[in-house]
Amino acid sequence: MSVSTPPQFDLVLSGGTVLDPASGRNERCDVAIAGERIAAIGSGLAGQAKQVIDTSGSTVVPGLVEGHSHVFQDVSKVGAPADEAHLRRGVVAVADAGTAGASTFDAFRQLVVEGNALRVVNFLNVSVLGLIDFRFGELLNPDTLVVDDALAVAEQNPDVVRGFKIRLSEDVVGPHGESLLKRSIALAEQAGLPLMVHIGETEEPLPVVLEHLRPGDIVAHCYTGKPHGILDGDAVLAEVMAARERGVLFDSAHGKSNLSFEVARRAIANGFLPDVLSSDTSARNWRGPVFDLVTSIAKLVALGAPLAECIRRATVAPARVLGLDREGYGRLTVGGRADVTVLTETSEVVLPDAAGNVITAARLEPTTVIHNGALVETVPWRGGVSA
Ligand SMILES: [Zn+2]
Structure with a gap:
């Protein structure tokens, strides 16, 4: 039996690869958000969160x-x-x-x-x-x-x-x-x-x-x-x-x-x-x-x-x-602004350049977007087959 403590974080992005070129960080860990700020970056943060988003297999980058x-x-x-x-x-x-x-x-x-x-x-x-x-x-x-x-x-x-x-x-x-x-x-x-x-x-x-x-x-x-x-x-x-x-x-x-x-x-x-x-x-x-x-x-x-x-x-x-x-844009820093984009590789698609030549590429889909600490309602890729 453990004594429960109130959650410290509003949201934790758990288990993704955090890639922040500004700091050189490129490792699997959690990102915790409280209010409009990044409260912690490290491992094992999910237990202290009101909300957890599983980002395993995805790349967590600055907004x-x-x-x-x-x-x-x-x-x-x-x-x-x-x-x-x-x-x-x-x-x-x-x-x-x-x-x-x-x-x-x-x-x-x-x-x-x-x-x-x-x-x-x-x-x-x-x-x-x-x-x-x-x-x-x-x-x-x-x-x-x-x-x-x-x-x-x-x-x-x-x-x-x-x-x-x-x-x-x-x-x-x-x-x-x-x-x-x-x-x-x-x-x-x-x-x-x-x-x-x-x-x-x-x-x-x-x-x-x-x-x-x-x-x-x-x-x-x-x-x-x-x-x-x-x-x-x-x-x-x-x-x-x-x-x-x-x-x-x-x-x-x-x-x-x-x-x-x-x-x-x-x-x-x-x-x-x-x-x-x-x-x-x-x-x-x-x-x-x-x-x-x-x-x-x-x-x-x-x-x-x-x-x-x-x-x-x-x-x-x-x-x-x-x-x-x-x-504070362009980086993930503890105490810094909570603007975060989670990128997930999709299956390969055919993509055009400006002249209509094509390549096959794994698309990146922004599966979770956080702006000023709040979840943004994302929209599907506009290149998808229209309904
Ligand atoms: Zn232009």
Whole structure:
């Protein structure tokens, strides 16, 4: 007969493999939650819990951080619903990559940042118009880059604006690519923030773009199959390796048209993993070929990237880039925020890249998602056979 003590923990995730790249932890143990905090990480915690979820056979990771998405729903044609597309699929913090510009930022703040449960930050489009409609390039009129407007929004909204974004494709910038890039760098420099540059179908080859970038600036779509990508045959361009060496970051940003399995396979074989592993989810791709961040992770794992390295690049790495590590995102720490995603491998499925090539991969399903200590109601994979 034992004397029962009241449970110390609200919830214990029991028996999974806890994988937290920030701390290097990768072992089978329990994670205990009390209120909005992680109360303990260790073995044998289940006996002290009000609720226990058996996570045996699954991987318990920090709540995922999506470094590149488009979630300006109802205003932009590319805007996906943030909570629906991300939180309910295991992502607790998301960066919108340039959907809002200075002229639409107030609506973005009200509708998206304040209108969703997950944490939302952004890269502000250097064009005041933002990305409202992909059919009409937001910088075809280069006068839409208004430095004072962008600076004012960044200065007034430091809790949200974590960088700037320029889409450098020819259909967006016309013949003004290099001059707009220079002006964007100057803007970012003045604000003390990074610039994210969307490549693929740029006017100039990638090395010309890279010359302008500073440490901390981000190249989005590093595995694009479009012209002017990162490869030179089977190898990664020497200029790309040199840019990485001096601190330029590379973001995978799958998107509707910017993940080539062939490019990714060769880059990964060369040891070139993205610094940030992101999905570039949008209204144009969240029902395929992208689906969600966990599917983007599963694709790179199937192409040879180690799972732990992929999780690092979808948790602590983007949290640091976005300044969200200061709020405790991207890691599992006792006393830290209770944002946890439990990933369970499914049976193998056939998954497409942006060009319709396929691979067979074990999908990762976010079987349990915890945000601020509370269980999130998840939704099924959108690539499943529709009912
Ligand atoms: Zn994007």
